[in-house]
Amino acid sequence: MKRSGKICLYPDEFASAVAAARKGPRGLVMRLEREIQLADCITKLAPDHQEVIILRSLQRLPFDEVAARMDRTRPAVQMLWARAVSKLKDLYGEF
Secondary structure (H helix, E strand, O other): OOEEOOEEOOHHHHHHHHHHHHOOHHHHHHHHHHHHHHHHHHHOOOHHHHHHHHHHHHOOOOHHHHHHHHOOOHHHHHHHHHHHHHHHHHHHHOO
């Protein structure tokens, strides 16, 4: 995808941004508020959960690459990621 400033929009993020823009300024503000809430929830996770979420879900690295960077096995990273996502859903639901 084409880079917009320092942010690289992936196809699904682009679609979300377009949908929010169609709703006007209010839609954009609501989207940004959700992103801020999500970022706040990520900071409340344990450090290893934060790292796996950032590497796998935000940077979209394959599990093998995440495992190498975290010095863990692929199955261990997959389980860690699943637990981190579950915890993140719990935290996000509190908002």
